[in-house]
Amino acid sequence: MTRDFIPLRIAVLTVSDTRTLAEDRSGDTLAERIAGADHHLAARMITTDDRGRIGAQLRAWIADPDIDAIISTGGTGLTGRDVTVEAHRDVYEKEIDAFSTIxxxxxxxxxxxxxxxxxxxxxxxxxxxxxxxxxxxxACKDAWDEILVHQFDYRHKPCNFVEIMPRLGEHLRRK
Structure with a gap:
């Protein structure tokens, strides 16, 4: 049985104290790859390296039924201003540990x-x-080309993120 491609709606958040959209090469890279893979760029913005602001934007997009996935770029290093990872972990229900390893x-x-x-x-x-x-x-090219393009493709076997999407919120429907 051949599976049909299912386009996802993906938001891109660039975390930077200095970049503007005109200078956002990493965001551009992700936006180009999203479109090139026939997915939809659902939203795109830049926010500063501020844990509260990053978390607030993630929560807003998580609450948006028209967004299936969020990719942020920036703020994952070791310096004092790098707080993107902490902001992400503030909102995770489950961490995908193997992503970091891969x-x-x-x-x-x-x-x-x-x-x-x-x-x-x-x-x-x-x-x-x-x-x-x-x-x-x-880094954005590597993550997309080597991992995300495959996991965001319903036709990818033996398994992919798309096929389990309907079950991600099972715990929210339980009584």
């Missing part, structure tokens, strides 16, 4: 041991997938 393996092939400095993470909340990627276009 992203590190992919990164090691490209940047060697410098991959240890990334804290890329992923999780699920309110039936929405969330991914926090580093702020470089290269």
């Amino acid at each position: 992203f590190t393996i992919v990164s090691m092939k490209k940047i060697g041991t410098s991959a240890v400095q990334s804290r890329a993470t992923a999780g699920v909340a309110g039936g929405t997938y969330l991914f926090a990627l580093p702020g470089s276009p290269g």
